[in-house]
Amino acid sequence: MTVPGDIPGDDVPGTPHLLPHQRPAAVRAAAHLAAQLETYAPVACQVRPDTWWFPERGGSSEPQTAAIHLCAACPVTTACLDYALAADERFGIWGGTTPTQRTTLRKDTP
Numbered sequence: 001m002t003v004p005g006d007i008p009g010d011d012v013p014g015t016p017h018l019l020p021h022q023r024p025a026a027v028r029a030a031a032h033l034a035a036q037l038e039t040y041a042p043v044a045c046q047v048r049p050d051t052w053w054f055p056e057r058g059g060s061s062e063p064q065t066a067a068i069h070l071c072a073a074c075p076v077t078t079a080c081l082d083y084a085l086a087a088d089e090r091f092g093i094w095g096g097t098t099p100t101q102r103t104t105l106r107k108d109t110p
């Protein structure tokens with residue numbers, strides 16, 4: 001899984017769709033997650049197949065379900081979800097949430 005560990009300048013890899021005013025929060029969240037991962041690595045998504053967190057369309061839901069369960073026990077779940085929300089990660093499981101769940105969370109956050 002790709003997690004933000006190398007943050008050049010004020011850029012967050014993979015998030016070109018962010019508006020300029022959204023980028024500082026995403027950069028801060030990425031830096032926080034990267035620091036947490038330095039402390040707790042390896043976490044589950046770093047040692048299991050990427051396809052569990054980024055399943056192909058039309059495939060079995062079992063790997064995704066397993067990923068969500070592993071995220072629930074991950075020591076950096078909160079930082080991971082905070083990053084995914086701030087960076088508007090639109091694909092994959094982050095912090096134990098699906099893209100649809102994150103969309104709902106963003107809509108529910110004032």
Ligand code: SF4
Pocket residue numbers: 001043044045046053070071072074075076077080081093094095096
């Ligand atoms: S919460 Fe899940 S996706 Fe995030 S770092 Fe942990 S195992 Fe990986």
